[in-house]
Amino acid sequence: xxxYQARIYVTLRPSVLDPAGTAVQSxxxxxxYDTVExxxxxxxxxxxxxxPDDATAHTQLDQMCDQLLANPVIENYRFEVTEATxxxxxx
Amino acid sequence: xxxYQARIYVTLRPSVLDPAGTAVQSxxxxxxYDTVExxxxxxxxxxxxxxPDDATAHTQLDQMCDQLLANPVIENYRFEVTEATxxxxxx
Numbered sequence: 092x093x094x095y096q097a098r099i100y101v102t103l104r105p106s107v108l109d110p111a112g113t114a115v116q117s118x119x120x121x122x123x124y125d126t127v128e129x130x131x132x133x134x135x136x137x138x139x140x141x142x143p144d145d146a147t148a149h150t151q152l153d154q155m156c157d158q159l160l161a162n163p164v165i166e167n168y169r170f171e172v173t174e175a176t177x178x179x180x181x182x
Numbered sequence: 183x184x185x186y187q188a189r190i191y192v193t194l195r196p197s198v199l200d201p202a203g204t205a206v207q208s209x210x211x212x213x214x215y216d217t218v219e220x221x222x223x224x225x226x227x228x229x230x231x232x233x234p235d236d237a238t239a240h241t242q243l244d245q246m247c248d249q250l251l252a253n254p255v256i257e258n259y260r261f262e263v264t265e266a267t268x269x270x271x272x273x
Contacts, residue, residue: 126232135226141217
């Protein structure tokens with residue numbers, strides 16, 4: 092079994108309104124940042140898992156995203172997986 | 183003025199407990215994913231802004247993160263900025 096480090100990005104589908112993003116944009120405007128044109132807020136998940144190989148890690152992550160980490164009706168997800176070195180594991 | 187697309191990652195500092203991440207890890211375990219060792223949940227913000235050049239965009243993003251997007255006491259942030267092409271703007 093190897094240890095993998097996954098970075099998962101969950102974003103709202105482009106057609107879905109993002110009230111939190113709009114609120115942040117408005118907040119930035121009030122602070123003087125009126126050059127900000129759009130803000131969309133998503134989730135960033137760092138996950139460490141053990142798997143026998145890359146392919147299994149990818150498959151498991153896909154299933155986790157579909158079942159729990161993202162809501163496929165309104166959200167998209169993508170992820171990157173890297174094999175964790177000892178240094179990365181301890182950091 | 184150019185249009186820039188920024189991707190901002192806000193994560194909890196390693197020393198800060200992440201109860202939401204622990205809950206997600208527990209949820210994954212209940213679904214059968216008992217090989218997941220750690221889950222940390224952060225924010226992923228996509229932001230579009232206008233700025234005269236790269237350096238100004240970077241400076242503004244740093245300030246926005248410090249003032250509003252992240253809580254520097256408990257969170258770290260990093261971002262990537264790319265100049266938005268017409269195709270990227272419309273997507």
